Amino acid sequence: MSNDQIILKHYRQVAQANGLAATCTMDDPFVRESETKFIEKEIERFIAERPDQLSFKLMDVGCGNGYLLSYLTARFPTLNCVGVEFTPELLELALSRNLEQAEFLAGDCRQPDFINGQFDIVITERVVINLLVHKQQFRALENIASKVLPGGIYLMVESFREPLAELNRARSEMSLELIEQSYQNRYLSEGHIKAMRRFGLDELPVMTPSNYLSSHFYITRVFHKAIRPSGGQVKFSRCSLFFRQALPPAIGNYSPILFRLFRKSKRAQASL
Numbered sequence: 001m002s003n004d005q006i007i008l009k010h011y012r013q014v015a016q017a018n019g020l021a022a023t024c025t026m027d028d029p030f031v032r033e034s035e036t037k038f039i040e041k042e043i044e045r046f047i048a049e050r051p052d053q054l055s056f057k058l059m060d061v062g063c064g065n066g067y068l069l070s071y072l073t074a075r076f077p078t079l080n081c082v083g084v085e086f087t088p089e090l091l092e093l094a095l096s097r098n099l100e101q102a103e104f105l106a107g108d109c110r111q112p113d114f115i116n117g118q119f120d121i122v123i124t125e126r127v128v129i130n131l132l133v134h135k136q137q138f139r140a141l142e143n144i145a146s147k148v149l150p151g152g153i154y155l156m157v158e159s160f161r162e163p164l165a166e167l168n169r170a171r172s173e174m175s176l177e178l179i180e181q182s183y184q185n186r187y188l189s190e191g192h193i194k195a196m197r198r199f200g201l202d203e204l205p206v207m208t209p210s211n212y213l214s215s216h217f218y219i220t221r222v223f224h225k226a227i228r229p230s231g232g233q234v235k236f237s238r239c240s241l242f243f244r245q246a247l248p249p250a251i252g253n254y255s256p257i258l259f260r261l262f263r264k265s266k267r268a269q270a271s272l
């Protein structure tokens with residue numbers, strides 16, 4: 001099976017099993033909610049810093065079933081959104097939302113011309129990790145960067161190898177088996193982030209810490225797994241919830257999913 005067939009088959013099944021649910025493509029509701037809040041806060045700041053601008057163009061690359069755009073369009077009346085999606089069954093779901101402020105298009109971010117025009121805000125939420133070939137990930141990041149307007153931002157929610165290695169070090173201390181990346185993923189590394197400058201994007205500090213999910217990952221993927229008795233609740237336990245509420249977020253580097261923000265310089269050419 002080719003890589004494209006692997007991805008298309010995986011997300012066809014995901015679409016059929018989950019429909020329009022927020023948990024479609026992300027079964028952990030706390031992770032989904034945290035990702036959404038990170039994106040919302042950064043958009044709020046971006047809009048607040050531009051009081052004279054009446055509308056903002058936003059693109060969600062690999063928009064899945066359109067959950068994020070349904071949330072963002074309800075929250076921000078000044079957004080004009082485009083969702084681009086590779087898997088036909090997920091695109092169908094997104095289209096079925098009939099959102100007034102969003103259009104949904106078929107597209108493949110590995111292609112330089114996957115969408116016309118440029119955007120104030122571009123988002124990927126666990127999408128570049130679905131490109132299973134290293135070179136294609138770089139090409140996609142370059143394409144995505146080229147779609148950001150000068151002065152615009154790219155909000156990246158992607159999974160990284162370095163924190164996965166740290167999470168696995170913590171697990172091996174507790175004699176837990178290592179977590180492997182799922183077959184449909186190829187995590188990014190800090191090398192990808194270095195390349196973003198070449199693509200005209202500078203990384204900026206984020207309002208929600210980049211490692212916000214770290215404590216959650218340590219509690220659910222290390223601590224809870226280590227203390228769970230045989231037959232105890234496997235996922236979403238009160239134990240995990242208790243410790244997440246009792247402890248501060250963003251401790252350590254145990255969450256593969258990181259929140260990152262990039263801005264294109266105002267001097268950058270309209271098209272790279």
Ligand SMILES: C[S@@+](CC[C@H](N)C(=O)[O-])C[C@H]1O[C@@H](n2cnc3c(N)ncnc32)[C@H](O)[C@@H]1O
Pocket residue numbers: 007011024025026061062063064065067068084085086087090107108109110124125126127130131
């Ligand atoms: C983990 S899901 C995330 C979906 C959505 N961003 C969300 O948060 O629910 C990854 C998405 O990327 C899409 N995708 C995979 N390869 C793509 C490509 N080459 N171009 C655009 N989207 C792609 C998949 O179809 C899937 O919808």
